[in-house]
Amino acid sequence: MYMKKTVIDFLLLENKKLNKDNFLLKLQSPIPVSELFPGQFINVEIKDASEIFLRRPFSILDVDYTNNTISLLVKILGRGSKKLTDAKEGQNINAIVPVGKSFTLPTENDRILLIGGGSGVAPMLFLSKICGLNSAKVTVLIGARSISDHIDISDYQSFGQFFFTTEDGSLGEKGYVTNHSVFTANLAQYSKIYTCGPDLMMKAIGKIALQKNIFCEVSLENMMACGFGVCLCCVEDTKTGHKCVCTDGPVFNVNELKW
Amino acid sequence: MVNLGVKIHDLEFKNPVLTASGTCGFGEEIADFIDLSLLGGIVVKGTTLKHREGNAYPRMAETPSGMLNAVGLQNKGVDNFITNIYPRIKDLDTHIIVNVNGSTIEDYVALTERLNELDRIPAIELNISCPNVKEGGMAFGISCPSAEAVVKAVRKVYSKTLIVKLSPNVTSISEIAKAVEGQGADSVSLINTLLGMAVNAETRKPVLSTITGGLSGPAIKPIALRMVWQVYNAVKIPVIGMGGIMNATDAIEFMIAGASAVQVGTAIFIDPTIPVQIVDGISSYMECHKIQSVNELIGSLQC
Numbered sequence: 237m238y239m240k241k242t243v244i245d246f247l248l249l250e251n252k253k254l255n256k257d258n259f260l261l262k263l264q265s266p267i268p269v270s271e272l273f274p275g276q277f278i279n280v281e282i283k284d285a286s287e288i289f290l291r292r293p294f295s296i297l298d299v300d301y302t303n304n305t306i307s308l309l310v311k312i313l314g315r316g317s318k319k320l321t322d323a324k325e326g327q328n329i330n331a332i333v334p335v336g337k338s339f340t341l342p343t344e345n346d347r348i349l350l351i352g353g354g355s356g357v358a359p360m361l362f363l364s365k366i367c368g369l370n371s372a373k374v375t376v377l378i379g380a381r382s383i384s385d386h387i388d389i390s391d392y393q394s395f396g397q398f399f400f401t402t403e404d405g406s407l408g409e410k411g412y413v414t415n416h417s418v419f420t421a422n423l424a425q426y427s428k429i430y431t432c433g434p435d436l437m438m439k440a441i442g443k444i445a446l447q448k449n450i451f452c453e454v455s456l457e458n459m460m461a462c463g464f465g466v467c468l469c470c471v472e473d474t475k476t477g478h479k480c481v482c483t484d485g486p487v488f489n490v491n492e493l494k495w
Numbered sequence: 496m497v498n499l500g501v502k503i504h505d506l507e508f509k510n511p512v513l514t515a516s517g518t519c520g521f522g523e524e525i526a527d528f529i530d531l532s533l534l535g536g537i538v539v540k541g542t543t544l545k546h547r548e549g550n551a552y553p554r555m556a557e558t559p560s561g562m563l564n565a566v567g568l569q570n571k572g573v574d575n576f577i578t579n580i581y582p583r584i585k586d587l588d589t590h591i592i593v594n595v596n597g598s599t600i601e602d603y604v605a606l607t608e609r610l611n612e613l614d615r616i617p618a619i620e621l622n623i624s625c626p627n628v629k630e631g632g633m634a635f636g637i638s639c640p641s642a643e644a645v646v647k648a649v650r651k652v653y654s655k656t657l658i659v660k661l662s663p664n665v666t667s668i669s670e671i672a673k674a675v676e677g678q679g680a681d682s683v684s685l686i687n688t689l690l691g692m693a694v695n696a697e698t699r700k701p702v703l704s705t706i707t708g709g710l711s712g713p714a715i716k717p718i719a720l721r722m723v724w725q726v727y728n729a730v731k732i733p734v735i736g737m738g739g740i741m742n743a744t745d746a747i748e749f750m751i752a753g754a755s756a757v758q759v760g761t762a763i764f765i766d767p768t769i770p771v772q773i774v775d776g777i778s779s780y781m782e783c784h785k786i787q788s789v790n791e792l793i794g795s796l797q798c
Contacts, residue, residue, distance in 0.1 A: 241527040243768055281765070289712060290557050291765065332767075461555050461562055462764035464527075466520045468566045469555035478548050478569055483524075 239271035241335070241464055245328045249305065251321065254387045257312040258355070259321040260297065263329055265304045272299045272306065273338035274363035275432075275455055275487040279463035280308075281330040285319045290461055291332065292316040293482075295432070297358040298365065306333075309387070311355035335463045336486045339430050339453050342367050349426040350396070351413050351441055353379045353433025357387065359455060360432055364395040371396050375426070377418050379437065383407035414440045423448055431455070442490035452490045456481045497781040498788040499774070501535070501756050503733050504656045504681035506617050508535040508590060508756060511789055512746065512774045515737050515760030516541050516594035516620060516660075517566065519767070521580050522587060528767040533774060535756060536590035538620050539580075543596045544606045546572040550627060551704040556693035561712025561739070562761060563691050565705040567627045568596055573609050585615035592658070594620045598631035600648045607649050617655055621646065621680075624662030624687035626709045633687075636662040639674040646678040658735060661685040661726075663715075668722045669729035676730045683726060684735035684758065686719045711761040713739040720752050727753020727794055741769065743776020750792040 246263035253259055279291040294317075298307040312318050323329060339359070342348050348369065352360035357378050364374050374396030380386045383406035389398060400408025401416045409416050414437070423429075423444065431441050432455040445452030458481040460470035465483035472479055474492045479485065499510035513536040519525050522537040531537065549569025556563040570576075576593070584591055593610050597603035603621065610616055623636035623645055635645045646659055659675045661668055663686035672683050688709025693702035701707075719738020727734050736754030739761070740746050746757045762769040777789060786792065 243528060243766055287559055288557075289560055289562060289765070459553055459555055461557075461564070461761075462767075464524060464767065466518055466524045466767075467555070467564065467764050468517075468549065468569050469553075469564060471549070471552050471554065471569070473552065478552075 239269075239334055241332060242267065243330065243332050245330050246306070248323055248325050248327045248329050251323055251325055255384060258387050259310045259312075261308045261310055261320070261323070261329070263306045263308070263331075265306060267304070269299055269304050269306055269333070270301050272296060272334050273341070274359045274366065275338040276334045276336045277486065278306065278308070279332040279335050280320060282316045282319045283330070285315065288316050288319065291463060292320065293335065293457070293460060293463055295355070295358045295455070296362060298362055309355055309358035332463055336482055337484070339363055339455070339487050342369060342428050344369065346427045347373045347425060348375070348428045348430065349418070349423075350374065350376045351379070351419075351429065351431040351433070352376070353413060353437045354385070356431070356433030356455065358432070360430065361389060361392045363430060364392055375399070375418060377401070377413050377416055379413040379433070380407075412440070413437060414444065423450065426450060428452070439495050442493070442495045446490055446495070453487050454490055454493070455486045456488060457486060497778050497786065499778065501789060503618070503658070503735065503755060506590065506656045510535040510774050510777070511750065511756035512770055512777070513538055513592070513735070513756060513758045514763060514770050515758035516622070518760040518763045521584055522591070523584060525763065525767040529771045532588035533771050534589045535774075536592055537587070538592045538594055538758060540570055541568045541594045541596045541622055541625065542570050542573055542576050542606065543568055544573055544602050546570070546575070553702060553704055554708070556702040556708070558691070558693065558710065558712070558714060561710055561714035563693055563703060563708035563710050564688070565627045565703045565708035567705070568625060568632075573606050577609065577613065581613060581615070585613070590617055591615060592618045592620050594622050594660070596622045596625060596628070596632065598628070600645050602631065603645055604648050604652055607653050611653055611655065618658055619653065619655070620658045620660050620684055621649055622660045622687070624660050626662070626664065626688055626690045626707070627705060633662050633664060636671065637665050639670055642671050643674045643678050646675045646680055650679040656681045658682040658684050660687055662687050663718060663722055664690050669725045672726040672730050676732050680732060682733045682735060682755075683730065684737065685726060686715070686722050686738045689715055689718065711739070713741055715739050716745065720748060723749055723754050724752040724796065740773070743773045743780060746773050746777060747780055747792060750789070751794070751796050753794040753796070755793050
């Protein structure tokens with residue numbers, strides 16, 4: 237079923253600090269959110285901040301389809317995200333939802349590798365949870381600078397096998413996700429790779445997936461003004477011309493990109 | 496019941512609130528959010544004779560109370576519009592106006608001739624003010640002789656309502672308005688974006704791929720209001736006002752300054768329901784001030 241794009245006042249149920257610059261915001265929706273999937277995002281109005289004019293897009297960490305709540309992982313990157321993390325529980329958060337296309341959900345014969353870097357971990361955790369695969373078929377590789385940048389994933393542990401990398405070696409293997417043994421040892425065992433994180437990380441992963449001819453989807457986050465395909469500001473130069481990251485993406489198969 | 500109807504040349508609008516070109520696609524993109532038939536009109540995305548990919552990313556920079564864009568008229572060309580888009584939107588119960596762009600006078604004329612054949616397009620908005628294209632666009636709108644030349648050529652081949660969209664990047668917008676009125680324009684719409692720029696202090700690089708771009712949003716509203724008022728006093732044809740309109744009060748201010756109708760643009764990016772909220776807000780204002788016809792507001796500034 238198609239969920240109509242709507243401007244909604246959500247109720248902020250919970251605003252929890254996860255580590256030094258990551259927050260979990262749990263929003264109560266007044267309407268059913270049954271058609272929200274990993275990779276889609278919501279475009280949030282930042283209130284009472286005169287210097288902030290445009291909405292800010294945030295990817296969805298989790299959806300409780302029964303209670304109609306949405307959880308966001310908000311990493312402080314600039315003024316907008318900082319202001320949002322100052323919001324108080326009980327406050328209204330205005331957002332446009334849903335925005336963008338989701339990742340292609342795997343089928344039951346797939347073995348999938350999910351790779352998240354930085355706040356890109358959010359849609360990967362969400363995907364691990366709702367992809368419908370046995371946890372033995374789901375490998376999740378999460379990269380960060382240091383152990384203090386990692387968020388607690390214990391709520392998702394049962395959905396897959398989790399591996400970590402840090403640039404300083406303080407958690408898991410030292411180095412980037414593309415240096416990790418899960419990635420370097422036997423990548424061909426995976427039928428689908430999904431990734432979200434910094435551009436350089438996704439490009440490195442995408443190139444190798446292309447070489448090895450493995451299905452690979454990435455989630456881009458180009459700067460956008462509207463989020464619903466009218467301003468044409470967030471375009472990615474693809475093999476078939478400029479595509480809007482907000483409506484044609486944010487999820488793209490690496491095959492479509494000029495990477 | 497208040498009367499919201501306004502007239503631009505021969506064309507009657509159910510209310511004075513239109514959506515601005517480049518901010519609502521072809522209308523369909525915002526149909527999830529609002530009932531499009533509640534709008535006075537929809538000015539669809541700037542169209543050119545041939546497909547255009549537009550400028551390279553990045554194309555946008557947020558500014559205090561506004562934004563810069565450098566999209567560069569990305570569109571699939573008039574053939575795609577006529578074949579694929581027009582059949583889907585032609586029966587909407589609102590006026591569909593096409594924003595017309597070209598690099599040369601011949602382009603403008605050829606494109607206009609194609610649009611003249613479409614029964615359900617009662618007007619075009621001739622864009623001689625796009626700041627984000629290398630050839631044509633704003634170049635036509637910043638001098639009286641070139642503005643006159645393009646309007647004269649298009650007027651010859653277009654029998655329906657001809658609106659000319661003016662650039663604010665000129666010394667005297669009234670002079671340009673008078674020049675296009677003299678060549679048979681039925682209305683002028685203003686303002687297009689103001690040429691601006693953003694710099695990244697960390698990298699010492701421009702934020703936009705094109706270095707400069709068009710500024711829109713509430714930041715430009717006082718300039719737009721001033722220009723609408725100046726042009727209203729300079730020409731006899733109706734003026735369509737735009738520039739930073741975010742709510743009904745803004746829209747009413749433009750009408751008091753002389754606009755017969757308004758266009759809502761950048762506000763749609765923030766909340767696509769704003770144009771309909773503005774229609775309702777104008778009604779409430781009129782009821783509150785016991786104004787029967789919205790036409791009483793036009794140019795009612797008391798100096």
